[in-house]
Amino acid sequence: MKHSKDFNVQNERNLTMLVDFYELTMGNGYLHNNVQDKIAYFDMFFRRVPDGGGYCIMAGVQQLIEYLSNLKFSDDDISYLKSKNIFSDDFMDYLKDFKFSCDVWAVPEGYPVFPGEPLVIVKGPVMQAQFVETMILLTINHQTLIATKASRICRAAKGRPVMEFGSRRAQGYDGAIYGARAAVIGGCVGTACTIAEEMFGIPALGTMAHSWVQLFDNEYDSFKAWSETYPDNCVLLIDTYNVLLSGVPNAIKVFNEVLKPMGKRPKAVRIDSGDITYLTKKVRIMLDEAGYEDVKITISNSLDEYIIRGVLESGAQIDSFGVGERLITARSEPVFGGVYKLVAVENDGEIIPKIKISENEEKITNPAFKKLYRIFDKTSHKAIADLITLHNEEIDETKPLEIFNSIYTWKKKKIKNFYIKDLMVKIFENGQPIYESPSVMDIKAFSAKEVSKLWSEVLRFENPHAYYVDLSSDLWNLKQGLLNYYSETFEQ
Amino acid sequence: MKHSKDFNVQNERNLTMLVDFYELTMGNGYLHNNVQDKIAYFDMFFRRVPDGGGYCIMAGVQQLIEYLSNLKFSDDDISYLKSKNIFSDDFMDYLKDFKFSCDVWAVPEGYPVFPGEPLVIVKGPVMQAQFVETMILLTINHQTLIATKASRICRAAKGRPVMEFGSRRAQGYDGAIYGARAAVIGGCVGTACTIAEEMFGIPALGTMAHSWVQLFDNEYDSFKAWSETYPDNCVLLIDTYNVLLSGVPNAIKVFNEVLKPMGKRPKAVRIDSGDITYLTKKVRIMLDEAGYEDVKITISNSLDEYIIRGVLESGAQIDSFGVGERLITARSEPVFGGVYKLVAVENDGEIIPKIKISENEEKITNPAFKKLYRIFDKTSHKAIADLITLHNEEIDETKPLEIFNSIYTWKKKKIKNFYIKDLMVKIFENGQPIYESPSVMDIKAFSAKEVSKLWSEVLRFENPHAYYVDLSSDLWNLKQGLLNYYSETFEQ
The missing domain is CATH 3.20.20.70 (Aldolase class I)
Structure with missing residues (x-):
């Protein structure tokens, strides 16, 4: 059972035009410069865990799939865009016939995720891969924010049931509906939001x-x-x-x-x-x-x-909690700062890594088409570290694996007796959805299991241990090379 | 022109089931106890201004009207509710034939509003007047929150244009769409959210x-x-x-x-x-x-x-600003705490005031069916105070008017040379919409004018002067009487 019934509010709406206007001015620009079909790679990732926490809970993939499956510009959309008088007729024709053809990978919902990791990767014609930026960020940022907050609140309740009660204080209707969904993924046993039960099969009560x-x-x-x-x-x-x-x-x-x-x-x-x-x-x-x-x-x-x-x-003396506004808005830190950055382009089939430099060091991106692995201890099954590699790197589980801190590179750790998991799954191939989302209640159970694989030091509310997210040697060297290249360029 | 085109995302969805489940259990209970048609009066109001500010900007009335105009339970909704096995067949029949028949008053969008004032009043059969609680709060809380934040940000920019750029960090799709609308009401010149221009005729750019x-x-x-x-x-x-x-x-x-x-x-x-x-x-x-x-x-x-x-x-050296996540989520205080409280019921046509006592004093409600007046100085046209009265009180503008603080009643002020404005307009009569919302750009202009009528002391970011919101003598006496009644009851 995916939903409790064949009912989906988002599908009744066309959200194709929920897009930052610059995606359209860039799209028109790609076409004008005949680069619209250049293959580009984009990463969605975030830089820090809200509330100073140790982990986030990935959420929103199901709604991302629904959005990407329903991209379509209506005649009304086209005539509105024409009225702006800045777009070429060619671009209008392109949008009229818009057909999503990208490959997309994502970390499945419920996984604990960490700063710097790719959560979503899009590969495809730059025109399309750029266009979907706004909705990828909006969808994943929102639900990951609320699932993460719910996870904290439910852990504080120490096993007592927590209900999501915040619809009336949510930031808009979807804030209530998808917020309730994310809250359950993060650990809530149910919601007061009636429509969320109808849509997602999560228990509603009051x-x-x-x-x-x-x-x-x-x-x-x-x-x-x-x-x-x-x-x-x-x-x-x-x-x-x-x-x-x-x-x-x-x-x-x-x-x-x-x-x-x-x-x-x-x-x-x-x-x-x-x-x-x-x-x-x-x-x-x-x-x-x-x-x-x-x-x-x-x-x-x-x-x-x-x-x-x-x-x-x-x-x-409390047996259960109803949590409202501070959960549904993640009040203590209501922004999940996921970003979507170009990391590579293809020139004649060769993948050329790209980097975004910044005077704020933490805004510098990890270049290249990549993979995300989680390394588990074979005995305890606890998660030891995540490793970001180039897309074509393989890890030999039979040999000791040395990982190192990306900034303090002398901080090294040799891992033995481990197994790895490739965290990302392919959700679109050539624009077609190929991944079936589990039910929300199944995602909730999965998430609880994956969180239990983290060391308790990572779960602390205050000053949690920073879970290791390291780059492979090859990726680290590639990044340093690009940084040095630009640094030298500006010195001249 | 209401919208730039006949296009409305909300109308494509049926949000009737976006309701806290307890509205339904209460509805079933009203019917079971045969009180479903008792006439009830509810007030929506808020208790404090976010960010320690001096005023809020009312927003969301247009979407409230759309919601109340479209209340309807589908066959799917009914069969889902039946599957909960707690509702009577009579209640299911009631919902199947649900027809909204309440009277509704609201403060028009764009007005500065203050704690304790009724922003929305609903009068009608308790079954219905109760049911709409969740969506009234959700709609007005969200947009008022963002319009209020936008007003602060735009004042800080001192005349420089501010664009709303936050869609990617909004809390859900409606957070982006209606947040952009509210941001423009609060003072932004435009948005990056393309669909918001298509829906509301507010300028999109990027x-x-x-x-x-x-x-x-x-x-x-x-x-x-x-x-x-x-x-x-x-x-x-x-x-x-x-x-x-x-x-x-x-x-x-x-x-x-x-x-x-x-x-x-x-x-x-x-x-x-x-x-x-x-x-x-x-x-x-x-x-x-x-x-x-x-x-x-x-x-x-x-x-x-x-x-x-x-x-x-x-x-x-800055000519214009693009403001993102901290506006679209009202990051510094992301909850607008509007509440919806029963203030009166009718017994055989007589209006019986009701009060909600609380051990938190600020949670005590103002009883009775009321009116909200704003008092302006005839010379400067500045707003002097707001006065909440019983619904049938008239204010004689030709005589001096004495107002007094509701807690420190010795703090009195005699006002001469004034005129008053009845702030609330009737937006529904017998369940039918009777108010035409202005365009968003007209609301924006109206709001700027009304904010300019506040003394600069009220506009300060830090420690603003608390604008006077007083009760009429008759209302104050009524409230004290009820408080004394309950206080004596519990002493026995």
Whole structure:
């Protein structure tokens, strides 16, 4: 099962024109200069992990595939572009007949990924490979950002279920929908976003708002009405007026007077405001004393990984969390800075590596058409390092492998007893999709497994160990050669 | 002209199911308890201005209207909901025949708005008025957030044009599209997001990426090819290799060798990395000395209002800005915390005010069906204060008006020589849209005018004067009465 049903919001829209305008001015320029069919290689990668974390969670590949499978300019698009009066008729004809023909590789969703690694590689006519930049970045940046944040928040909850509750504070409709998808990939057990269940088969749930309680003449009546409506699944929101003086007493009264005679057990109470640690300790005692030791306490109130860690450390009695705005916007660091850079072009079939120099050293790119390997320890199955190589390098798993830091090259490590995994899969061949995405729930399970292969030092919230992402000797030498070439050029 | 063409991405999608699941469980509960048609009043409002600013810019009403005009559950939606096995057949039938019949009021887009004010009011059967909560919040929260951030950034640029460049770092596709719309409402002159021009008639533009420069054998060739393609609108990106040693010299060479013989003037150079202040000063001198005093310098590199203010104060030579990730995600504070609260219900035609108490004082709501007035000085036309009243209060403009702080009630102010404006307009009557949204460019112009009516003390970035938002005596008394009632109830 890919989706819970054959239903896809994105496919109902044509997002071909969701493109930075410069992709179009460049496209027109390629054609004007007759270089539109030159084969180019682009890498999508990022430079740092948000929140100072140790890893990110790759997400968004499924939506990237949908976008690339549906590239098409409508007649309306063409006539709008013509009205700009800067594009040639040849370019308009090219767009009218646009047919995606690139090869694309991507790291599958759910993998932990690290700075500097290619996450997506596009090879094809520069006109096309350039055009898809905006949507590749937008799609992967967004979902990877949210999956990464969800992974942090769920780890802070230490096994307690975390629900994604943030639709109302998301940055736009897709922010809510695909944000819910990414949150589940990162570890959430479900979402409040109903359409996300319909689209992706991820569990949606929810109970009542304060307005339910307010609508009735008093809190007791509102709880009574709710428990009569949902005797099998009764969760009450107990903080509309006063948690300890009103909410809990009324809840217990309703549990006793309505549910008990029916032979039903209530499920949970929810608190959405106030001092969580203090209130949950008190509520736990009150529920236990009334014979409701099995009734859960669920919390939602501007939570994130730091607050969750804090209240759990201070002894709060919490069974599950609903996390809203700080997850769905990745509030503490709401930008995932993935970039898309030209790394090579073909001249008469020969691959010529390209580099982007910058006065900001961290903005310098890794040139060439490349491969990404993950190296695992054969005994512990823990991930030791990632290695970026030229596309045609093979690694001999039977011999010790020496890796070294790209900046401090004397920092070396000889690895024995290992096996490797080629992390990228081909998702498009000659413009045709050739990869079937797993279901979101399968990606979620896969991701949990892959994260468990990281050493706990990499998982720390503060000052995590920087996972090794090294270049092969051949790639390192190639890069140094290009840097020296440009450095000498400017010295003249 | 509403849009540049009859083209609307949102209408191609059915977003009815983009709803927090608890709206559905409550809906089913209303029906089960036969209160579904009880008339309820809900307010959407927010509690604080992001970034410690003095005002927000209202945005998103047009998309709210589109959503409310298109509410409809498909057969697929119904069968998905049935599969959850918690909803009654009656509720499924209700949704199948769902017909929106509420009255809705909103503050028009572009107005500066302040904490505690109703921005949207919905009156209607509680079943419906509750259901639309998620999308009202999502729509207004997102666009108001971005319009507010854009307003700050554009003010920092002190009249220099600011372009929205952030699509690739937006939180989802709608984050890019409606974010671009909101950014223009807040003051940006245009966007790089092509589809946003097609949808909203806001100017889209762009030039080249580093990849254009890298594709050619050298920077000079790439500039030459570009200037030959766009002799009338030549903007060159000069930081691919080295701004001062390579970018500017090559640009000047191309200006002289390609454009000058054609009788064309270049438009601008763009810098996307490095020390902006230092580089732009040097570049300005180099361009001037080469006779290109009219060529503009445009900057884009992780900018926001603080960085723009800083580089301008340090003498950077910049003519325009492209602002990306920090605008499109409102990076410094990416959540707009609008909420939607029940404020009254009707019992036999009588309006009964409702209040949400909270142990967090700022979470206590303003009860009752209300009106929002802005009070202007008759001489300066500056906005003096906003006044929230009961829905049936009239203000006599011919008599002095005394307003007072809702917490420190001894802080009073007597206003003379004023006129008032009823800020909210009715946008739906009995479920039918009755308000025609202005074009985005008209909203942008309107907003600039309304912001200019605020005292400069309110516009400050740091510690702005808190604009007065007061309650009328009648509303204040009503609220105190309810607070006392609940306080006494819990003391018993």
